[in-house]
Amino acid sequence: MRIALDGMGGDQAPAVVVEGALEALNQVPEVELVLVGRPEALEPHLSRLAAPPGRIRVHPATQVAGMEDAPSHVLRHLRDCSIRVCFDLHKAGEVDAVVSAGNSGATMAVGMVVMGRLPEVDRPALASVFPGLMGPTVVVDVGANVDCSASMLLQFGYMGAVYAEQVLGIARPTVGLLSIGEEDVKGNAVVKHAHEFFKTSALNFIGNVEGRDLFAGDARVVVCDGFVGNVCLKLAEGMFNALKRVVKERIGQTLAGRLGTLLLRAPLRDVSTTLDYENYGGAPLLGINGVAFICHGASSPRAIGSAVRLAAESVRGRS
Amino acid sequence: MRIALDGMGGDQAPAVVVEGALEALNQVPEVELVLVGRPEALEPHLSRLAAPPGRIRVHPATQVAGMEDAPSHVLRHLRDCSIRVCFDLHKAGEVDAVVSAGNSGATMAVGMVVMGRLPEVDRPALASVFPGLMGPTVVVDVGANVDCSASMLLQFGYMGAVYAEQVLGIARPTVGLLSIGEEDVKGNAVVKHAHEFFKTSALNFIGNVEGRDLFAGDARVVVCDGFVGNVCLKLAEGMFNALKRVVKERIGQTLAGRLGTLLLRAPLRDVSTTLDYENYGGAPLLGINGVAFICHGASSPRAIGSAVRLAAESVRGRS
Numbered sequence: 361m362r363i364a365l366d367g368m369g370g371d372q373a374p375a376v377v378v379e380g381a382l383e384a385l386n387q388v389p390e391v392e393l394v395l396v397g398r399p400e401a402l403e404p405h406l407s408r409l410a411a412p413p414g415r416i417r418v419h420p421a422t423q424v425a426g427m428e429d430a431p432s433h434v435l436r437h438l439r440d441c442s443i444r445v446c447f448d449l450h451k452a453g454e455v456d457a458v459v460s461a462g463n464s465g466a467t468m469a470v471g472m473v474v475m476g477r478l479p480e481v482d483r484p485a486l487a488s489v490f491p492g493l494m495g496p497t498v499v500v501d502v503g504a505n506v507d508c509s510a511s512m513l514l515q516f517g518y519m520g521a522v523y524a525e526q527v528l529g530i531a532r533p534t535v536g537l538l539s540i541g542e543e544d545v546k547g548n549a550v551v552k553h554a555h556e557f558f559k560t561s562a563l564n565f566i567g568n569v570e571g572r573d574l575f576a577g578d579a580r581v582v583v584c585d586g587f588v589g590n591v592c593l594k595l596a597e598g599m600f601n602a603l604k605r606v607v608k609e610r611i612g613q614t615l616a617g618r619l620g621t622l623l624l625r626a627p628l629r630d631v632s633t634t635l636d637y638e639n640y641g642g643a644p645l646l647g648i649n650g651v652a653f654i655c656h657g658a659s660s661p662r663a664i665g666s667a668v669r670l671a672a673e674s675v676r677g678r679s
Numbered sequence: 680m681r682i683a684l685d686g687m688g689g690d691q692a693p694a695v696v697v698e699g700a701l702e703a704l705n706q707v708p709e710v711e712l713v714l715v716g717r718p719e720a721l722e723p724h725l726s727r728l729a730a731p732p733g734r735i736r737v738h739p740a741t742q743v744a745g746m747e748d749a750p751s752h753v754l755r756h757l758r759d760c761s762i763r764v765c766f767d768l769h770k771a772g773e774v775d776a777v778v779s780a781g782n783s784g785a786t787m788a789v790g791m792v793v794m795g796r797l798p799e800v801d802r803p804a805l806a807s808v809f810p811g812l813m814g815p816t817v818v819v820d821v822g823a824n825v826d827c828s829a830s831m832l833l834q835f836g837y838m839g840a841v842y843a844e845q846v847l848g849i850a851r852p853t854v855g856l857l858s859i860g861e862e863d864v865k866g867n868a869v870v871k872h873a874h875e876f877f878k879t880s881a882l883n884f885i886g887n888v889e890g891r892d893l894f895a896g897d898a899r900v901v902v903c904d905g906f907v908g909n910v911c912l913k914l915a916e917g918m919f920n921a922l923k924r925v926v927k928e929r930i931g932q933t934l935a936g937r938l939g940t941l942l943l944r945a946p947l948r949d950v951s952t953t954l955d956y957e958n959y960g961g962a963p964l965l966g967i968n969g970v971a972f973i974c975h976g977a978s979s980p981r982a983i984g985s986a987v988r989l990a991a992e993s994v995r996g997r998s
Contacts, residue, residue, distance in 0.1 A: 428862075493921050503859060506867040540822060540909040543747075548825040548906045571910040572917025576924075587867045588907055590859040591890040595911055598891025599918055602812050605895075616942045623939030 361390055363671055364446040364455040365664075367397030368424040369462020371657045377461065378405035380664025385415050387665050388672045394419050394455055397442040421445040425462060427657060431469035443467050447474035450650050457651035457671040459642065461659045468504050468645055468654065475650040484647035485516045486586065486654060487523055488593050489670075493576045498524045498533075500581065502589035502643055510554035513537070513583050517563050519646040520581035526677035527644075527670075528580075536569030536579030538588060544568070550585070558583075642667025644674060651675055680709055682990055683765040683774040684983075686716030687743040688781020690976045696780065697724035699983025704734050706984045707991045713738045713774055716761040740764040744781060746976060750788035762786050766793035769969050776970035776990040778961065780978045787823050787964055787973065794969040803966035804835045805905065805973060806842055807912050808989075809893050816893055817843045817852075817900045821908035821962060829873035832856070832902050836882050838965040839900035845996035846963075846989075847899075855888030855898030857907060863887070869904070877902075961986025963993060970994055 365381055367374045374397060381393050393416045395402055402418050423441035425434045434441060443466060446458040451474050460467045464486075472484050485501035500520040505512060517535050524533035537558055539547040544555055546568060558565045569579045574592065584592070641663025642653035651674045653667045684700055686693045693716060700712050712735045714721055721737050742760035744753045753760060762785060765777045770793050779786045783805075791803050804820035819839040824831060836854050843852035856877055858866040863874055865887060877884045888898045893911065903911070960982025961972035970993045972986045 493925065506859065538910060540825065540906055540913075548904075551906075570917075571913030571915075572920070574914055575917045575921040584910075585867075587859055587870075588910055591857060591903075591907055592910060592914055594859075594890030595893055595914055596890070596918060598889075598894045599915060601891070602894040603922065606812065620939040620942030623935040624943065 361672055361675055362392045362394060362455045363457045363459060363668055364394045364396055364449050366442045366446050366460035366462050367395040367402045368442040369460040370659055374401050375405055376661055377664060378402060378409060379661035381416055382409055382411060383661045383665030384668035385412065387669045391668065391672050394449060396421050396446050419445065419449065425466045427463050429463055429466060431466045434466040435469055435473060444470050447471055451475060456675045459653045459667045459671050461655035461657055461664060464654045471645050471648050471652045475648040478647055478649055481515060481647035483512055484645055485519055486643045487520055487646050488643045490574050496528055497574055497579065498581045499574060499589055500583060500646060501586035502593045503586045505585065506587040508550060508585035510550055510557055513554040514557040514561060517558060517581065517583045520583060521563055523644060523646055524580050527674045530580050532564050533580040534566045534578055535563045535581040535583065536566050536573060538582050538584035539568035542568050642670050680991055680994055681711045681713060681774045682776045682778060682987055683713045683715055683768050685761045685765050685779035685781050686714040686721045687761040688779040689978055693720050694724055695980055696983060697721060697728060698980035700735055701728055701730060702980045702984030703987035704731065706988045710987065710991050713768060715740050715765045738764065738768065744785045746782050748782055748785060750785045753785040754788055754792060763789050766790055770794060775994045778972045778986045778990050780974035780976055780983060783973045790964050790967050790971045794967040797966055797968055800834060800966035802831055803964055804838055805962045806839055806965050807962045812895045815847055816898065818893060818908055819902060819965060820905035821912045822905045824904065825906040827869060827904035829869055829876055832873040833876040833880060836877060836900065836902045839902060840882055842963060842965055843899050846993045849899050851883050852899040853885045853897055854882045854900040854902065855885050855892060857901050857903035858887035859889065861887050961989050
């Protein structure tokens with residue numbers, strides 16, 4: 361299995377991406393990586409980190425899409441940028457998936473244009489796997505489409521269910537529609553309309569779910585528009601980081617606190633691992649005719665490694 | 680200062696509400712409570728808990744609005760229900776504020792109709808105070824209006840800023856517009872339109888903010904539509920409860936865990952108090968010509984006590 365990794369994408373590219381590549385080689389033994397970008401920028405990091413030469417190689421791309429470049433600009437004027445070359449390799453069948461921590465709007469646009477959409481998909485969507493107490497929950501859309509129609513939401517439901525089934529291995533996953541109350545009549549205009557579509561769909565629809573159900577609910581797939589989903593994703597990340605910071609600050613202040621922390625190190629690390637977004641680092645772009653994972657621009661090497669692992673699982677799930 | 684408390688509102692009314700009333704009398708020394716509802720349901724609990732007779736009295740209301748009753752039904756047909764009588768007392772000047780854990784849609788509707796709106800307010804909104812790391816953050820709207828126009832969002836900004844200034848004592852509070860990126864052009868159609876209004880307003884507008892900024896951001900007031908705000912509120916509550924549960928389960932399993940927990944009891948309680956929603960238990964209904972706090976139906980006595988405390992602070996802020 362070969363995966364193209366955008367070597368130039370991310371707030372601290374290429375250093376962090378190359379570190380993430382090595383993390384991925386450790387996490388996923390069967391994968392080979394194609395690191396796309398400027399060889400003169402990438403190769404020093406590969407040497408510095410003593411990358412195993414057989415499993416990772418550099419593929420050149422002369423341009424780089426900036427984090428603020430408009431997707432239309434990237435599509436029209438940066439035809440040899442690293443993210444574009446990643447998808448060109450995927451389209452040509454030279455790699456099985458693409459992972460990028462670069463400009464996410466541009467990555468989505470280039471992915472859709474180069475790979476094309478799956479049949480019956482109007483608009484591809486970005487999913488994110490929330491670490492729930494009852495198991496992972498696929499939330500879709502988390503940012504690809506901000507203004508959505510009811511029929512778009514229904515398509516997101518199908519795409520999320522396919523992902524949950526094929527990649528996460530959840531048979532006939534339960535699907536919920538994110539709203540502000542469980543009753544059918546609750547929601548904004550689009551959600552109320554979508555509720556009618558879901559009720560008569562072939563999905564295993566369990567009705568409306570609420571914000572709290574993203575962590576402890578019965579739905580394995582939660583559908584919302586990309587504005588709401590993106591706000592939720594960043595809220596959850598922000599809250600997790602805020603909690604970690606507060607606990608650390610308060611507990612570090614006393615001797616008892618420091619001793620207690622030592623005793624609790626293993627279970628706290630365990631909780632942190634269960635709920636840490638970095639272990640779910642990467643959002644699959646669903647509905648395109650290929651496999652692509654988009655990482656946060658601030659991704660750590662571990663998050664990039666996780667995204668490559670998820671991409672590999674997706675490739676296996678599709679075959 | 681006198682506050683009317685809806686004795687019949689909440690999932691476990693009247694028992695929990697009466698316990699909350701006593702909690703409130705302890706927390707707020709200068710307040711007198713008027714407990715509204717069926718005397719035969721309320722008085723046994725008051726006797727059982729040995730309520731101090733001088734500071735709490737029962738005011739009769741013969742009807743009760745169910746948690747699922749439509750607001751229009753409550754307005755038309757339940758003119759002697761506890762929540763209606765609370766607002767009638769407020770309108771007549773016999774109390775300074777209303778607190779209810781009952782049917783929130785009905786409470787909002789009755790509050791608006793009985794009290795009337797403030798000048799220049801088209802639609803009252805529900806606010807919630809998020810416990811941020813940098814201090815409290817007022818989020819508005821969290822559920823009163825699900826489909827909003829750009830000008831409604833601007834009004835929410837003004838109402839939130841007035842609340843932050845008068846009740847929380849924050850001079851010239853910073854205001855942010857909840858979106859999916861900090862750049863001006865990010866957002867859905869309504870948010871992008873609203874951004875233009877905010878930029879030319881008299882508010883201390885700092886631009887778009889993201890989900891993570893609800894906990895650690897620079898904005899003391901965050902504006903969003905009631906659908907997004909309600910999802911965020913329930914997501915944050917759900918995540919906090921999920922984290923507490925996971926930490927408890929994992930840590931209770933080992934001897935070191937139990938010993939460490941003993942050592943960390945004080946700081947962990949401290950963190951929990953800072954971030955626990957029960958200490959912020961109650962959402963002010965902004966834009967009406969009066970003071971009203973709406974509590975979650977599942978509110979604990981402590982949450983109801985906090986709502987009475989916040990209502991008292993609002994009354995002081997207005998005078």
